[in-house]
Amino acid sequence: MGSKYRVGDKDGASDRVVKALEDMRREKCTLQDVIETVVRKNWGTGSGRKGISFVIGYEYVGKLNYCKTDKKWDKIKIDDRPIDGKIILRKIFGKDRCENGFVQFCECLGEWEVGHSEEKIKVFYFLSIENMPGVDSMYFGAINDAYYRWLRDKFIKLMNAVGYPEGIFKDRFFLKKMTRDIEEIFQTHMQKRFQIDLSVITELSGNYYEGSACQAEWVFYFGGRENLNEGVVLAEGIEVGILHIRKIRKLLQMGQNGQCLLAVWDMEKDGWVVVGLHKAEFFYGNGMVFRILGHMNWRMEFNRKKIISYECGKYFIDCEAFKAEHFRNVYKKTFQKDLPHRVEVIFDKALQQVHGTVVVILEKDKIENEVKRLLEESVGIGLANWKVGEEFFLSMTEIDGAVCMDSEGNCYGMGIILDGSEAIKGKAERGARYNSTRRYIKKCQGKECGIIGMAVVISEDRSIDIFSTEDVLEER
Numbered sequence: 001m002g003s004k005y006r007v008g009d010k011d012g013a014s015d016r017v018v019k020a021l022e023d024m025r026r027e028k029c030t031l032q033d034v035i036e037t038v039v040r041k042n043w044g045t046g047s048g049r050k051g052i053s054f055v056i057g058y059e060y061v062g063k064l065n066y067c068k069t070d071k072k073w074d075k076i077k078i079d080d081r082p083i084d085g086k087i088i089l090r091k092i093f094g095k096d097r098c099e100n101g102f103v104q105f106c107e108c109l110g111e112w113e114v115g116h117s118e119e120k121i122k123v124f125y126f127l128s129i130e131n132m133p134g135v136d137s138m139y140f141g142a143i144n145d146a147y148y149r150w151l152r153d154k155f156i157k158l159m160n161a162v163g164y165p166e167g168i169f170k171d172r173f174f175l176k177k178m179t180r181d182i183e184e185i186f187q188t189h190m191q192k193r194f195q196i197d198l199s200v201i202t203e204l205s206g207n208y209y210e211g212s213a214c215q216a217e218w219v220f221y222f223g224g225r226e227n228l229n230e231g232v233v234l235a236e237g238i239e240v241g242i243l244h245i246r247k248i249r250k251l252l253q254m255g256q257n258g259q260c261l262l263a264v265w266d267m268e269k270d271g272w273v274v275v276g277l278h279k280a281e282f283f284y285g286n287g288m289v290f291r292i293l294g295h296m297n298w299r300m301e302f303n304r305k306k307i308i309s310y311e312c313g314k315y316f317i318d319c320e321a322f323k324a325e326h327f328r329n330v331y332k333k334t335f336q337k338d339l340p341h342r343v344e345v346i347f348d349k350a351l352q353q354v355h356g357t358v359v360v361i362l363e364k365d366k367i368e369n370e371v372k373r374l375l376e377e378s379v380g381i382g383l384a385n386w387k388v389g390e391e392f393f394l395s396m397t398e399i400d401g402a403v404c405m406d407s408e409g410n411c412y413g414m415g416i417i418l419d420g421s422e423a424i425k426g427k428a429e430r431g432a433r434y435n436s437t438r439r440y441i442k443k444c445q446g447k448e449c450g451i452i453g454m455a456v457v458i459s460e461d462r463s464i465d466i467f468s469t470e471d472v473l474e475e476r
Contacts, residue, residue: 216255380416
């Protein structure tokens with residue numbers, strides 16, 4: 001970590017660290033910016049952004065100077081040698097957050113001798129992420145490894161230069177390069193640690209069988225061949241690899257409806273082997289699960305937690321906890337009250353819909369007449385029993401069209417085709433479901449309707465968009 005070069009005096013060295021952090025924030029190349037690029041949807045807005053903190057600090061003569069917020073630097077005394085990263089993280093972010101948090105990193109970028117003294121300045125970065133239930137931290141290790149290599153190289157150049165190298169953090173392709181490096185590190189990690197080639201999963205997800213895209217579960221089970229007599233057991237296992245893609249794709253057609261294609265490690269062949277079709281839930285606790293959701297679209301899970309999702313050439317972390325939080329915030333802003341439990345449950349059910357859906361929530365006093373109008377002027381199915389059981393809601397979203405309910409979660413119609421003649425700038429790449437819903441919500445706030453409401457659009461590619469009449473007011 002050390003350097004044979006000396007960095008002027010203490011003030012000059014610390015000034016470089018301070019200016020470096022300012023430049024990193026301005027150029028959007030902090031570790032926080034990288035993670036916000038990888039985590040899909042609603043991280044960088046509202047209270048979601050508070051869940052991540054990135055800190056640069058430097059230690060000199062027993063004191064650590066660090067900056068958590070813009071241009072505000074604090075100090076803490078360092079009593080331990082070498083520095084205990086866990087203790088420093090607790091002091092910076094708080095004991096409760098570190099003990100209950102999702103993941104923390106403490107990395108030393110290097111140490112440099114200062115002036116003609118024997119003292120050294122050490123530069124660190126710290127990261128804390130909280131509240132990501134249902135997500136495994138494995139991919140964050142690859143993110144940190146890639147970022148550490150990049151930033152350490154920058155600081156070696158920065159601290160060893162004669163003067164401050166202007167523009168050292170300026171790179172318009174930074175996030176693209178970082179994303180590529182993270183993916184390569186993670187793929188290598190999966191190959192070395194688990195001997196799983198992710199390119200095989202991607203290749204399978206891109207293969208069609210008799211005209212249909214793949215939608216199935218594939219489990220790499222770590223428990224061996226014991227208790228595998230139930231289900232469909234192959235007489236001879238199929239080695240997992242590119243050479244057997246077509247045969248495995250054919251078998252994956254059966255890996256649906258709670259069943260999975262199962263692979264186990266074969267000591268003789270020194271590799272993974274597909275052994276048959278089994279009940280998926282038996283293997284979730286001790287296996288790497290790949291849920292193939294559609295063409296070039298899959299998700300990887302371990303121990304019932306999401307690790308990473310893949311879609312059309314890109315890896316991302318899909319955290320539904322942040323989606324739920326964003327939904328809760330929009331609901332409260334729209335209807336001026338807290339989100340009822342029933343509506344929250346219905347939102348969770350809608351997230352489970354593989355083929356995508358639309359949920360429209362309108363104010364209670366006006367929804368009945370509005371649904372009648374939509375049924376008369378458009379297409380849809382009205383409901384007599386408005387308080388539909390929560391267990392039926394997922395089935396209601398199976399058919400095309402929107403489900404319409406009031407702010408208490410009472411459902412008035414399903415399969416409704418939304419209308420709206422309001423002029424908006426549509427997005428051709430997002431399709432009819434997205435654009436028609438946007439147009440309808442804008443119509444609701446128009447002079448003719450005057451209805452308070454919001455809508456959730458869940459697309460087949462798993463992207464989620466939330467619109468509300470409050471957003472329309474802000475636009476105007």
